[in-house]
Amino acid sequence: MRIRVRVPAAVGSRRSRRAADYGRWVDGRKRLGAYLKARRELVTPEEVDLPRGSRRRVPGLRREELALLAGISPDYYLRLEQGRDHNPSPQVLDALASVLRLDSDATGYLHQLARATAARPARRETEERVPPGVAELIEQLTVPTFVQGRFMDVLAANPLARALSPQYRPGVNLLRAVFLDPRDRQLHQDWDRATAESVAGLRAAAGVDLDDPRLDELVDELCRRSDRFRRLWARQDVRPKVGGFSHMLHPVVGPLKLRHEKFTVNGADGQLMVMYHAEPGSPSHAALRRLEEPGAR
Secondary structure, eight states: OEEEOOOOSSOOOHHHHHHTTOOOGGGGGGHHHHHHHHHHTTSOGGGGTOOOOSOOOSSSOOHHHHHHHHTSOHHHHHHHHTTSOOOOOHHHHHHHHHHTTOOHHHHHHHHHHHHOOSSOOOOOOSEEEOOHHHHHHHHHOSSOEEEEOTTSBEEEEOHHHHHHOTTSSTTOBHHHHHHHOHHHHHHBTTHHHHHHHHHHHHHHHHTTOOOOHHHHHHHHHHHHHOHHHHHHHHHTOOOOOOOEEEEEEETTTEEEEEEEEEEEOTTSTTOEEEEEEOOTTSHHHHHHHHTTSGGGO
């Protein structure tokens, strides 16, 4: 199965990219500094046993406070944050990650940024293809299942997935849906968590390769149209897409508490197969069975 993803001739405005703290490939060595700054602003003095004081005018930690706690000089940290020094040692990165309270995924991303160069990354294919065997498999599964691409475009979906949500159909971008479509917000009762996980998962999927025009267009549009997306993207949270629970309110079968599992599609760059299922014997399990009825679709 093939889904052609639209690639714009021109990317978004400089103003909206700057608001998202996004950056282009020609400025690649400054991404490390932008990430450090964003994460520094999220750590409160109390979290690292520092007094807040009455004259603090910056959110989070000051540069010199982070440098002191990480065991490096303030001048060296300033050069890192400003992009004037782009070769920190693994030990320095680990020390910064510890002070910034980064988990293993975010620490790995920090190391990736430090290794990145200003060279243009290799251009990826603009057409995402679901392996034929995977497309055949999901049609035979008895739970809602779909395949999403690297930037959360739905590439294939079985009838139960489309019955669960009209957004689970080929051609829909799930990020645009969850942030911009009121119906999707009504479906996801845990919308705040779902949106935060989606943005952190997008950044993890993109990694340090931020020069894809599809990603540029998507981030630019969502930053302009959604205040929540813009705030979440500026946080620079990084969490790979993993399984978990979803709380939904379906317009036909009612409340659903579902588990979603995400599996990497081998041989397909960045594709995930997403499956929803419920605990056997639960009301949600019975509700999923009702989705198979013609009136629920």
